[in-house]
Structure formats: C-alpha cells, structure tokens
Amino acid sequence: MTVNGTAITRRVPARTHLIDFLREELGLTGSHAGCEHGVCGACTVRVDGRIVRGCLTLAVQADGRRVDTIEGLSDSGELAALQDAFHRRNAAQCGYCTPGMLIAAQDLVASHPGATREQIREHLSGNYCRCTGYQAIVDAIEDVLNEERKK
Ligand code: FES
Ligand code: FES
Numbered sequence: 001m002t003v004n005g006t007a008i009t010r011r012v013p014a015r016t017h018l019i020d021f022l023r024e025e026l027g028l029t030g031s032h033a034g035c036e037h038g039v040c041g042a043c044t045v046r047v048d049g050r051i052v053r054g055c056l057t058l059a060v061q062a063d064g065r066r067v068d069t070i071e072g073l074s075d076s077g078e079l080a081a082l083q084d085a086f087h088r089r090n091a092a093q094c095g096y097c098t099p100g101m102l103i104a105a106q107d108l109v110a111s112h113p114g115a116t117r118e119q120i121r122e123h124l125s126g127n128y129c130r131c132t133g134y135q136a137i138v139d140a141i142e143d144v145l146n147e148e149r150k151k
Contacts (some may be wrong), residue, residue: 001062003028004072012059018044019054022069022127028100030070034128041127042126044100045069050080051107070099079106081147085140093131105141 001008003026010025019036022028022045034042036055043054046068047061073079080101085091092098100125108115108123115123120141121134129137 001065001067001086004069004075008116010059014058014060016059017055018047018057018059018062021059022054022067025059028071030074031120032096032099032108034096039101039126039128040097041104042097043080044103044127046073046103050097051103060131062072070103072102073106079103080119080146082106082109084138085143086137089136089140091132091136091140097129097131101137105137107143108141110145113145115145117142 003022008026012021012025019031022031023033031054032042032044033055034040036043038053038056041053044051045054046052049055061142070079076081082102082105086098086102088130096112104124104127108120114118114122117138120138124134124137124141
C-alpha cells in the first residue's frame with residue numbers, strides 16, 4: 001500500500017486491523033484506537049480518498065491502495081485551515097478525538113462546502129468527543145466553511 005505518499009510493503013497476519021498496522025507497524029500513532037468497534041471515529045483514516053474506520057478495516061483490505069493518515073494530511077497542509085480554526089476556537093481539549101474529527105471535517109469541507117450547522121453535526125455524528133460538548137468543534141468547522149464560501 002501507499003501510506004502518506006510512501007510505498008510500504010509488509011507481510012501481516014490476515015486479522016490485523018488497519019489502525020493497529022498503522023500505529024504498531026509503521027509508528028503512525030496520530031490515528032487513535034478508542035472503542036475498537038466502529039462507534040467513536042477516533043481511528044478515522046482515508047483509503048483511496050474515502051474516510052474509513054481503521055478499527056473495522058483489515059490491513060490486507062488496503063493492499064494496493066492509498067492510505068492517508070493525520071500525519072500525512074497535516075504535513076501536506078490540507079488540514080491547515082481546520083487546524084487553525086480548531087486552535088482559535090478551542091475545539092480540542094484532551095485531543096484524543098481530534099485527528100479523526102479533523103479528517104471527518106475535511107471530508108465535509110471538500111464534499112459539502114455549503115453545509116449548515118445541522119449538517120455539520122450530522123456529518124460528525126460518527127465521531128465522539130468526551131470533552132468539548134461539540135459546540136466549539138462545530139464553530140470551528142463553520143468558520144472554515146464560511147471562509148471557503150468567500151473564495
Ligand atoms: S476505534 Fe474505531 S470507531 Fe472507535
Ligand atoms: S477533545 Fe477530548 S475527546 Fe474530544
């Protein structure tokens with residue numbers, strides 16, 4: 001597979017989940033393992049441009065595919081506007097949900113730039129945050145969407 005633009009070849013047990021492969025085999029610990037059964041969204045990564053749950057995806061399912069994690073998306077600058085807005089709006093506290101939240105939010109910014117607050121909440125409904133109460137996260141994403149609309 002290609003991870004953050006780098007070709008990776010490994011032999012792994014068939015039952016290895018993508019999140020464990022990324023974290024333990026490649027040392028990409030920005031993606032978090034929370035519930036590990038598809039509920040919290042902390043493990044969100046992209047495979048071939050689509051967001052997936054790293055805990056519900058097997059590493060072998062990413063064979064031959066392009067995987068993007070929070071590390072690669074941060075380095076490329078793709079998330080810069082959202083990261084800046086999260087910082088400005090105090091939308092991260094412990095930060096455990098933040099990588100998955102940013103990737104899910106960027107998916108919305110790219111696919112639905114006209115999203116309302118309600119639609120932002122709907123899009124993030126698969127990403128849990130135990131700290132912020134979500135208000136600041138929605139504010140941050142709304143800021144970015146408003147900036148996008150001005151362009
Ligand atoms: S760790 Fe994957 S959804 Fe919670
Ligand atoms: S900032 Fe702590 S879980 Fe979201």
